[in-house]
Amino acid sequence: xxxxxxxxxxxxxxxxxxFALEQLAPNAAEWDEKQFFPKQVxxxxxxxxxxxxxxxxxxxxxGLSRLDASIIFEQLAMGCTSTTAxxxxxxxxTWMIASFATESAKAHFCSKLLTGEWLGSYCLTEANxxxxxxxLTTSAARQGNNYILNGVKAFISGAGDTDVLLVMxxxxxxxxxxxxxxxxxxxxxxxxxxxxxYGRKEAKMGWNSQPTRAVIFEDVVVPAEHLLGCEGEGFKxxxxxxxxxxxxxxxxxxxTAQQALNQxxxxxxxxxxxxxxxxxxxxxxxxxxxxxxxLVAARQLVRYAASKLDCxxxxxxxxxxxxxxxxxxxxxxxxxxxxxxxxGYGYIKEYPLERYFRDVRVHQILEGTNEIMRLIIARRVLAxxxxxx
Numbered sequence: 001x002x003x004x005x006x007x008x009x010x011x012x013x014x015x016x017x018x019f020a021l022e023q024l025a026p027n028a029a030e031w032d033e034k035q036f037f038p039k040q041v042x043x044x045x046x047x048x049x050x051x052x053x054x055x056x057x058x059x060x061x062x063g064l065s066r067l068d069a070s071i072i073f074e075q076l077a078m079g080c081t082s083t084t085a086x087x088x089x090x091x092x093x094t095w096m097i098a099s100f101a102t103e104s105a106k107a108h109f110c111s112k113l114l115t116g117e118w119l120g121s122y123c124l125t126e127a128n129x130x131x132x133x134x135x136l137t138t139s140a141a142r143q144g145n146n147y148i149l150n151g152v153k154a155f156i157s158g159a160g161d162t163d164v165l166l167v168m169x170x171x172x173x174x175x176x177x178x179x180x181x182x183x184x185x186x187x188x189x190x191x192x193x194x195x196x197x198y199g200r201k202e203a204k205m206g207w208n209s210q211p212t213r214a215v216i217f218e219d220v221v222v223p224a225e226h227l228l229g230c231e232g233e234g235f236k237x238x239x240x241x242x243x244x245x246x247x248x249x250x251x252x253x254x255x256t257a258q259q260a261l262n263q264x265x266x267x268x269x270x271x272x273x274x275x276x277x278x279x280x281x282x283x284x285x286x287x288x289x290x291x292x293x294x295l296v297a298a299r300q301l302v303r304y305a306a307s308k309l310d311c312x313x314x315x316x317x318x319x320x321x322x323x324x325x326x327x328x329x330x331x332x333x334x335x336x337x338x339x340x341x342x343x344g345y346g347y348i349k350e351y352p353l354e355r356y357f358r359d360v361r362v363h364q365i366l367e368g369t370n371e372i373m374r375l376i377i378a379r380r381v382l383a384x385x386x387x388x389x
Contacts, residue, residue, distance in 0.1 A: 003300070009071050012064070016072040019048065020079025028080035031209035032355055035201075037161050038083060038209060039119065042090070046116020050076070051090050052098075054244070059098040059106060060114045066244055067306040070251045074299070077255025078262075081359035082209040084255070088248035089157050092241045093120030093166045097188060100228040100237055105188055109164060118163035121191070123153040123215055124238055130154075131372050133168075134181040134235060138217065140169035147171070147187065147227070149195075149220040155366075159213035160198040165189040167217070168238055171231045186234035188226040195220035206358035243309055243317055245367045246324035250302045253331025253363045257295050260338035260356045264288070267342055284341065291334045298327040318380040325373035328363040335360050 005013065023041050031038055045051055053069040055061020064072075069091070076084040094113045097120075098106060112118040129136040138151025149169055159165075171185040189196065199214030228237055265288065268278035278284050305323035308316045339346035339353040346353040364370045 003303075005071065009068060012068055012072050013075050015048065016050070016075035017078070019045065019050070020076050024076065024079025024083055028083070028209070029349070029352065029355065031080065032082065032206075032359075033208075033349070035208045035211070037158070037211055039161070041083070042087065042119060043116035045087060046114065051087060051116050052094055052114040053091055055091075055095050055098045055110075055114065059110055061094070061098065065306070065310045066247055067303055067310055069244075070247055070302060070306045073248055073251040074255040074258070077252040078259040080209060081252055081256045081356065082207040085207060085249065085252050085359075085363075086157055086210040088245065088252065089122050090116075090120050092245055092248070093122050093164065095244070096166060096186070096228065096237055096241055097164075100186070100233075101188060102225045102227075104225050109188060113164060119158060119161070120164040120166060121156050121158040121162040121215075122241070123156050123159075123165050123167040123189075125153060125155050127152065127154045131369055133238065134184065136168060136170060136184065138167070138169040140171050140185060140187060140222065142171070142224070145224050147222045147224060149187065149189065149217040149222050151217050153215040153217075155202070155212055156215050157207075157210050157212055159191075159211065159215050160201065161211050163191050165191050165196070165215065166228075167215075168234050171234075181235035182232050184235040184238070185231045186228040186237050187222050188228070189217075189220060189222055193220050193222075205361060206355070207362055239317070242367060243320045246320045246373075247302060247306050247309060249363050249367045250298075250305075250324045250327035250331075253328045253360050254295065254299050254302055256356050256360050257291075257298070257331040257334035260335045260353060261288075261291050261295060263351075263353065264291075264338035264341045267345075278341070287337055287341065291337055294330045295334055298323075298330040302327050315380060318377055321368070321373040321376040324367060325370045325377070328360070329370060332357075332360050332364060 049062045052061035053064045057063035073084055073088055098110050113120055124133055126136050140147040140149050167187045167189050168184050169187060170183050172183060195218045197216045202212040204212060268284050271278045302323045305319040308319040335356045339357050342353050345351050
């Protein structure tokens with residue numbers, strides 16, 4: 001197994017690093033403070049192909065692997081965690097539409113989503129359907145050539161400021177199709193469609209460069225051609241999207257932790273106490289050693305899981321869950337330890353450590369909580385014929 005990046009991957013990383021240094025890092029603190037959604041910068045990212053990384057080339061995307069995308073997102077997250085996280089969500093929306101939508105829907109939506117002219121939100125979570133996403137109650141009733149959508153989605157990234165909503169809704173039926181995962185379908189809904197409204201902008205601990213709102217659907221008419229795949233396939237598409245989403249959010253944790261480590265390393269070599277730099281104290285050296293070791297382990301697990309997803313390994317979902325659980329926990333811990341090394345300065349907004357700390361905390365919750373990740377992993381470990389061990 002070759003752990004070294006190939007020439008193309010190094011080029012992708014360099015492009016992403018330059019974009020992060022020039023357009024994300026200089027603005028991240030201001031976006032966080034003012035809760036500003038940087039649409040123009042996102043459009044600039046789209047023009048570089050950063051909003052269509054793994055969309056198939058035939059549909060206008062770059063057609064990269066999930067491993068390639070992870071390498072890119074890591075570099076972007078070093079510039080701004082929150083904005084990069086939104087870019088991963090937009091990539092997932094665009095990929096799902098390009099992969100599963102009708103040809104007419106793809107022709108209408110994809111070109112503008114690929115470039116960032118339109119931005120997309122992913123609408124799965126509901127107030128009473130978070131970890132238990134299969135229990136969602138938003139409904140889509142067929143009426144002739146349309147579906148009528150009713151329900152409320154919660155904690156939707158970009159909602160109110162994006163142009164396209166990818167919505168999971170229950171299309172009904174008997175048995176599992178009435179109440180379970182088998183009755184869920186996926187729809188593309190223009191964000192300004194009649195009957196769509198939005199809740200207040202949530203005041204959040206972090207991720208402040210992207211708005212979060214509830215989305216309310218009241219008798220929203222959705223053309224049948226905006227259905228992804230067939231009725232009842234929505235949850236399957238959602239789970240495919242979540243495997244990649246878990247890699248993406250784990251990667252954002254790795255990138256942010258790397259930047260936190262970089263900042264801490266520089267700080268301890270400059271800050272003096274008791275007549276010497278902090279870097280001369282063995283306790284500081286040991287802390288940095290543990291941070292670096294755990295970061296490398298998290299990065300390699302994320303990339304390993306991404307490669308499993310790329311090759312359609314039968315246990316890819318479990319590997320993605322492992323990577324998400326481990327990398328988001330480790331990423332948060334490294335940011336916490338980096339803040340500690342800064343002492344009181346780490347708690348001050350003049351320095352970026354407190355923002356890193358706030359931004360990565362939610363990664364342990366979204367794309368499936370880390371408790372749910374443990375359930376997924378444990379089930380596979382205990383299953384007959386498991387190839388995880």
